[in-house]
Amino acid sequence: MYTAPHIVIPQIKDLHKIDVYEANGGYGAYRKILGMTPDAVIDEVKKSGLRGRGGACFSTGMKWSFMPKGNDKPKYLVINGDESEPGSFKDRQILEYNPHQLIEGILIAGYAMGIKSAFIYIRGEYHKWVKIMQTAVDEAYAKGYIGEKMKSVFGGDYTMEIVVHKGAGAYVCGEETAMMSSLEGDRGYPRFKPPFPANKGLWGMPTTINNVETLATVPPIISMGSHAYSQIGAVGHCGTLLYGLSGHLNKPGVYELPTDVLLTDLIYKYGGGVPGNKKVKAVIPGGSSMPPLHGDEIEGVVMNNEALKAYKTFIGTGGVMVMDEDTDIPKLLLRIVHFYHHESCGQCTPCREGCGWMEKLLKRIVKGDATTEDIDLLMSVANNIDGNTICALGEAAAWPVQGFLRKFRSEFEAKVKTNRSFIPLNVVHGRRASADTLLPA
Numbered sequence: 078m079y080t081a082p083h084i085v086i087p088q089i090k091d092l093h094k095i096d097v098y099e100a101n102g103g104y105g106a107y108r109k110i111l112g113m114t115p116d117a118v119i120d121e122v123k124k125s126g127l128r129g130r131g132g133a134c135f136s137t138g139m140k141w142s143f144m145p146k147g148n149d150k151p152k153y154l155v156i157n158g159d160e161s162e163p164g165s166f167k168d169r170q171i172l173e174y175n176p177h178q179l180i181e182g183i184l185i186a187g188y189a190m191g192i193k194s195a196f197i198y199i200r201g202e203y204h205k206w207v208k209i210m211q212t213a214v215d216e217a218y219a220k221g222y223i224g225e226k227m228k229s230v231f232g233g234d235y236t237m238e239i240v241v242h243k244g245a246g247a248y249v250c251g252e253e254t255a256m257m258s259s260l261e262g263d264r265g266y267p268r269f270k271p272p273f274p275a276n277k278g279l280w281g282m283p284t285t286i287n288n289v290e291t292l293a294t295v296p297p298i299i300s301m302g303s304h305a306y307s308q309i310g311a312v313g314h315c316g317t318l319l320y321g322l323s324g325h326l327n328k329p330g331v332y333e334l335p336t337d338v339l340l341t342d343l344i345y346k347y348g349g350g351v352p353g354n355k356k357v358k359a360v361i362p363g364g365s366s367m368p369p370l371h372g373d374e375i376e377g378v379v380m381n382n383e384a385l386k387a388y389k390t391f392i393g394t395g396g397v398m399v400m401d402e403d404t405d406i407p408k409l410l411l412r413i414v415h416f417y418h419h420e421s422c423g424q425c426t427p428c429r430e431g432c433g434w435m436e437k438l439l440k441r442i443v444k445g446d447a448t449t450e451d452i453d454l455l456m457s458v459a460n461n462i463d464g465n466t467i468c469a470l471g472e473a474a475a476w477p478v479q480g481f482l483r484k485f486r487s488e489f490e491a492k493v494k495t496n497r498s499f500i501p502l503n504v505v506h507g508r509r510a511s512a513d514t515l516l517p518a
């Protein structure tokens with residue numbers, strides 16, 4: 078069933094139906110681990126080199142090993158299908174084309190960590206995919222692959238209950254602690270870490286949060302073995318990724334490819350090149366929060382987290398956004414920052430105020446009303462958000478600003494005046510601003 082590179086979304090017709098999934102070896106990986114101890118399963122996932130697909134690229138086996146052993150408290154698994162980052166649209170492909178592989182991954186993760194309840198949290202706007210996932214869960218319940226009937230179907234004592242939960246359309250709820258607040262019925266506010274979810278998570282209980290693609294990758298790892306999986310793709314960040322190609326491309330879409338694929342192959346071989354054969358000006362490699370690559374540096378870039386570090390960026394969610402030579406970079410950045418400003422939950426000052434200031438400064442730059450000092454001020458605001466917030470939404474807003482200013486400063490400078498020439502009206506006092514702001518045009 079699993080032929081690289083299509084292991085997360087194999088090209089099999091009607092795979093979303095449980096009978097088709099089973100006819101192609103589905104639920105075999107779960108049967109296989111029933112002959113292993115939970116620790117041996119965690120070890121296998123560790124050895125495979127699987128790293129989280131939700132953005133941070135953390136070792137999945139390591140994360141699972143942080144869960145306390147024993148069953149004296151309820152433990153929870155939360156599956157992150159919020160997928161609200163601009164440029165990211167790959168998890169919904171799994172929900173649509175291979176939902177049973179996700180369910181099987183949940184069963185394996187649950188068995189390994191001794192978890193008996195799982196919540197699949199799906200983005201509020203994903204009505205279609207919520208329905209498909211719910212149908213798959215219902216099918217699996219009917220067959221006894223989830224729930225109490227598991228005891229008679231698979232033998233043993235282990236059972237798992239799965240709930241499909243629809244979010245309400247807030248990007249911040251994709252952040253793992255905000256997701257837990259949301260699941261508990263509260264406002265989706267992120268929480269300070271530590272304590273980490275493995276110690277104090279959902280309803281104060283030990284909890285693991287994994288991305289949809291992460292868990293859907295687990296059954297093939299078990300089926301083919303950790304060694305075989307670790308040989309796919311690049312050393313240090315192995316396997317396949319669902320690359321979501323968007324922007325100025327002839328063939329945008331989701332492509333499952335090994336992690337040693339070249340960015341230029343993604344753009345020209347799979348993405349069909351840039352419309353009108355225009356030049357590439359910039360590429361965001363992993364969703365809108367990742368710093369960009371300059372068009373001049375894309376040659377030879379390998380699309381995995383380790384390789385991208387040399388370009389001061391990361392693979393994030395694998396959402397590759399391509400911008401052609403006509404792109405207005407300050408305007409593009411304004412659009413990105415507007416999103417983060419809108420989505421900030423407002424709990425911490427650097428993010429709440431800083432995102433607003435960055436948006437105001439960028440509006441000024443785009444309008445041609447800014448000075449060079451405003452560019453430096455924009456960088457300073459971004460630097461002061463970075464690392465000073467409760468959750469990483471602050472960084473998600475600051476990183477593209479820092480990255481675009483670092484690599485495309487001349488595009489911003491071209492829009493500003495060396496001295497402010499407009500004359501701001503002092504509305505409160507009904508008079509013109511003081512003499513020192515009245516600079517010659």
Ligand SMILES: Cc1cc2nc3c(=O)[nH]c(=O)nc-3n(C[C@H](O)[C@H](O)[C@H](O)COP(=O)(O)O)c2cc1C
Pocket residue numbers: 128129130131132133134135137140157158159160161162248249250251252253254286287288289291292468469470473
């Ligand atoms: C603002 C924000 C939004 C996020 N949105 C998502 C998301 O939609 N899906 C996701 O899997 N992870 C998202 N994350 C990352 C999660 O907090 C978490 O790291 C991830 O779900 C862990 O799964 P993994 O280890 O399998 O990657 C987001 C993080 C932040 C800070």
Ligand code: SF4
Pocket residue numbers: 249266267420421422423424425426428429466467468469470471
């Ligand atoms: S960084 Fe932003 S989104 Fe995250 S908790 Fe602070 S204010 Fe809320």
